[in-house]
Amino acid sequence: MSFDSSPIAAIATAPGRGGIGVVRISGKQLGSLIEAVCGVPESKLTPRHATYLPFKNTDGSVIDQGLAIYFKAPHSYTGEDVLELQGHGGPVVLQMLLTRCLEAGADIGLRMAEPGEFTQRAFINDKLDLAQAEAVADLIEASTEAAAKSASESLSGAFSKVIHALVGQVTNLRMLVEATLDFPEEEIDFLEKSDARGQLANIRSTLDNVFSQAAQGALLRDGLNIVLAGQPNVGKSSLLNVLAGSDVAIVTPIAGTTRDKVTETIQLEGIPLNIIDTAGIREAEDANDEVERIGIERTWAAVASADVILHMLDANHGPSLADEKIVARFPSSAPIIRIWNKIDQSGHRPAVDVMNDATHIYLSATDHLGIDLLRGELLRIAGWQQTGESRYLARERHLIALKAARDHLDIADQHASLDNRVNDQSLDLFAEELRLAQDKLSSITGAFTPDDLLGVIFSRFCIGK
DSSP: OOOOOSOEEEEOSOSSOEEEEEEEEEESOOHHHHHHHHSSOGGGSOTTSEEEEEEEOTTSOEEEEEEEEEEOTTSSSSSSEEEEEEEEEOHHHHHHHHHHHHHHTGGGTOEEOOTTHHHHHHHHTTSSOHHHHHHHHHHHHOOSHHHHHHHHHHHTTHHHHHHHHHHHHHHHHHHHHHHHHHOGGGOOOHHHHTTHHHHHHHHHHHHHHHHHHHHHHHHHHHOEEEEEEESTTSSHHHHHHHHHTSOOSOOOSSTTOOOSOEEEEEEETTEEEEEEEOOOOOOGGGOSSHHHHHHHHHHHHHHHTOSEEEEEEETTSOOOHHHHHHHHHSOTTSOEEEEEEOHHHHOOOOEEEEOSSOEEEEOBTTTTBSHHHHHHHHHHHHTOOOSOOOOOOOOHHHHHHHHHHHHHHHHHHHHHTSSSSOOHHHHHHHHHHHHHHHHHHHHHHTTTOOHHHHHHHHHTSOTTO
């Protein structure tokens, strides 16, 4: 991939005031900049050791005093020479220091770093593969302890190691196929002698296991979008408050209190759940005003993109015609849990009842009855298991690549199963599907990733990382 190799600089710490702030520079020939800003020659900075000194302005005045740490290539985060200046974390002093560095490095072409450019250089210089590079951003953005641990696992190379092992298995199988195609005169019964079907079955089984763990890791990263939907005044906001553990939504006996969606993110066994409380659904002509009508429209938009729908009903009454109309408009892609609320008034007991159309849970949001049953069902839908297995903090593109690889392996299996002895054509097709599966798997770690996708991935990083 093409990239600008000019030296780069940026403030590496978060915006705002803090005890410590860091300005990071990466590139080649940083000697003149070090001498200008730190007042000492490059040789006086022992690599990977902190040196306390003043950071000097153009006229020799002191901008700040702090630590200079020099990382000599290739032993640095980016694989290039890296200078980190650690001073006080005030935004003004950090901006002054950055401006001074850019001024002092003008002769070597020093420029401001783009978002994610330090990590991009680490990827280009083989310090990280693409999955590890993405784990850097995921670790920074982790919203739960479980997500942070899984991101750390991926950053250490656990996810990449599994993918590399899969690629290796596919490569070995491809080698056997290619050898058979290259020497047809040997008349080797490829499928029988090399147990190609057995090898392929093992690869597919391993891939299924990786996909399962990656899918759960994706939940840790992105969370599960759960929409509370139902008629006005059935207790949607009350349930949101119970799940959130605080009064995040207004609750009154007046129907139609919620006029727009209210979103609250909670943690359940480390999985982020984005609970979305919506305006009560009724016919548009029955809305009290234009604001409520717009709220109802937004409710349906939230329902359409939900991972799970909690259909709230009043346990004191059976489902009405309006409820049946609501159900008819629910998307078929999302699991539906029927929540029969207000059992403190109806006389029902907390219970879970699984029927053909959905899971039914009887609870009382007011008296906190049956809430654990709902939490358990949400964990079940999320695929949560209380095991010690590592979960990779996968992204949507990883899941797409894994699924595409599995599709190619399925087709390869079909070609291998056409008859007891494959012919040249089916063997060619078998080999081609293995190649395509290998490319999809390799795209996860960046071996075969288009430049435009790399640009999108790194542009979403923060500046300074």
